[in-house]
Amino acid sequence: MKQKSFYLTTPIFYPNDKLHLGHAYNATIADIIARYKKSKGYQVYFQTGSDDHGEKIEKKALSLGISSQELVDKNVELFKKLWQKLGIEYDFFYRTSSLSHKEKVQNIFQQLFKQSTIYLGKYQGNYCIACEDYVKEKVCPNCHSETKILEEPAYFLKVSQYYQQLLDYYQKNPDFLIPTAAKKELFANFLQKDKIQDLCITRSDIKWGIPVPDESKMIIYVWFEALCNYLNSEKGEKMFANEDSEIIHLIGKDIVRFHALYWPVILFALGRRLPDKVIAHGLLLDPKGEKASKSKGNVVDPLKLLEKYPQDLLRTYFIAKISFLQDGNFNEDLLKEFYRDFFINNLGNLCQRVGKGKIIELYENGIVPNFAETKNVYLWNYYQTCLTVIENYQQKMDNYQLTSAFQEIENLLNASNKLIQELAPWNLFANKKTKLLNLTLNYLRNGIRIIAFLLTPIAPSSSKVIFEYLNLSPDDCNWENIKNFQLIAGKKIKFLKEPLFPPL
Numbered sequence: 001m002k003q004k005s006f007y008l009t010t011p012i013f014y015p016n017d018k019l020h021l022g023h024a025y026n027a028t029i030a031d032i033i034a035r036y037k038k039s040k041g042y043q044v045y046f047q048t049g050s051d052d053h054g055e056k057i058e059k060k061a062l063s064l065g066i067s068s069q070e071l072v073d074k075n076v077e078l079f080k081k082l083w084q085k086l087g088i089e090y091d092f093f094y095r096t097s098s099l100s101h102k103e104k105v106q107n108i109f110q111q112l113f114k115q116s117t118i119y120l121g122k123y124q125g126n127y128c129i130a131c132e133d134y135v136k137e138k139v140c141p142n143c144h145s146e147t148k149i150l151e152e153p154a155y156f157l158k159v160s161q162y163y164q165q166l167l168d169y170y171q172k173n174p175d176f177l178i179p180t181a182a183k184k185e186l187f188a189n190f191l192q193k194d195k196i197q198d199l200c201i202t203r204s205d206i207k208w209g210i211p212v213p214d215e216s217k218m219i220i221y222v223w224f225e226a227l228c229n230y231l232n233s234e235k236g237e238k239m240f241a242n243e244d245s246e247i248i249h250l251i252g253k254d255i256v257r258f259h260a261l262y263w264p265v266i267l268f269a270l271g272r273r274l275p276d277k278v279i280a281h282g283l284l285l286d287p288k289g290e291k292a293s294k295s296k297g298n299v300v301d302p303l304k305l306l307e308k309y310p311q312d313l314l315r316t317y318f319i320a321k322i323s324f325l326q327d328g329n330f331n332e333d334l335l336k337e338f339y340r341d342f343f344i345n346n347l348g349n350l351c352q353r354v355g356k357g358k359i360i361e362l363y364e365n366g367i368v369p370n371f372a373e374t375k376n377v378y379l380w381n382y383y384q385t386c387l388t389v390i391e392n393y394q395q396k397m398d399n400y401q402l403t404s405a406f407q408e409i410e411n412l413l414n415a416s417n418k419l420i421q422e423l424a425p426w427n428l429f430a431n432k433k434t435k436l437l438n439l440t441l442n443y444l445r446n447g448i449r450i451i452a453f454l455l456t457p458i459a460p461s462s463s464k465v466i467f468e469y470l471n472l473s474p475d476d477c478n479w480e481n482i483k484n485f486q487l488i489a490g491k492k493i494k495f496l497k498e499p500l501f502p503p504l
């Protein structure tokens with residue numbers, strides 16, 4: 001059977017500065033999805049990159065006395081370093097300052113101009129440099145910085161022409177943009193007959209960008225060309241040419257309008273298919289519920305964080321504690337608390353209980369006994385929980401209910417600890433109830449195996465550590481044999497002298 005193609009993108013980020021935690025969150029969630037899809041046999045192509053152009057970057061470079069190219073090159077190195085430290089296994093890093101991007105964007109511009117989707121007009125209004133966005137107000141409604149007045153001849157994208165086509169598309173594909181709240185907001189503010197506006201897509205007062213073909217003084221609006229990154233990469237182009245591939249854009253909710261309104265219009269105009277889904281996740285706020293900003297001093301540098309805490313802790317926190325598609329809170333105390341609760345007291349403790357002390361020392365040297373079905377009500381319930389968790393986890397991951405999928409892992413952890421209380425294996429040993437003890441040990445160690453497997457896309461290093469403890473390699477487990485409780489029978493699990501997850 002031919003593998004289904006799955007194309008996943010993060011936004012491309014502005015290299016005017018280092019990345020902050022919200023970017024790390026986005027890329028981590030994308031990486032978790034990509035790893036999960038790979039485990040399900042998809043041919044995954046995962047693209048990220050940098051949005052190298054724009055006034056914000058031009059100004060920053062000027063203030064530093066270096067060229068714009070130097071500035072973005074320097075910061076892109078930091079982007080890549082962060083992705084490496086976070087374990088982001090992207091396939092391609094796209095850069096909009098590449099020559100091929102420039103050529104392709106100019107071709108797109110020309111094609112749309114020829115077919116009158118782009119027309120020459122005059123822009124009169126305000127512009128927010130921080131957001132690289134045309135706004136009506138003197139103070140930007142999004143970031144509250146002072147905007148500048150622009151009045152210049154400019155090219156426009158005829159967004160209004162596609163109003164009906166957009167409505168029809170949303171009608172036919174109600175889950176094109178999730179969550180529903182993001183869609184409601186988009187429709188309320190922009191996608192209405194009297195509100196839909198053409199988009200100004202050129203600037204005359206900056207230099208750092210892609211020139212309009214035959215208009216050397218005009219620069220193509222940074223958002224217009226940035227969106228084209230998804231289509232302009234070699235592999236991305238193939239994905240968009242293939243109706244059968246699944247295409248997902250994972251973005252923050254602050255850039256919904258660009259991805260769910262302008263990008264579809266560009267694709268309509270080019271006669272292209274649309275992505276299958278635009279997923280708009282929430283924002284990371286400090287414990288007071290404030291957005292990160294330099295003036296408030298609550299900006300978190302993820303690279304610094306990763307010098308202090310394990311990669312898996314941050315990755316797991318993101319999926320577990322930031323309820324997916326909603327805003328969430330973050331600070332270091334919450335992170336440490338989560339490490340204690342989940343990694344040490346729950347996951348680590350469970351492995352310890354089944355791998356240390358009397359059970360392993362006194363019984364069969366840690367050899368996992370055979371599987372058999374049983375009428376024992378505790379074991380029977382536990383077995384059913386394992387099977388249910390496996391099913392629910394997949395269903396939720398497939399539907400992008402990521403936090404809820406993670407909770408399935410917690411359910412199995414809790415059920416495992418409960419089973420130990422209920423059956424007290426050390427008593428079974430003392431009372432020579434060998435048959436029941438055998439089954440209990442088989443079931444519990446399989447429970448741990450399932451937990452490790454389901455954690456693989458989320459916390460790859462931690463799941464590897466647990467597999468090692470079970471004397472397995474991550475490659476030994478897959479969706480075909482996940483329910484096979486005989487898989488580890490006869491294996492000798494390791495004696496845990498040290499906790500799997502040491503205190504920070």
Ligand SMILES: [Zn+2]
Nearest residue numbers: 128131140143
């Ligand atoms: Zn702004």
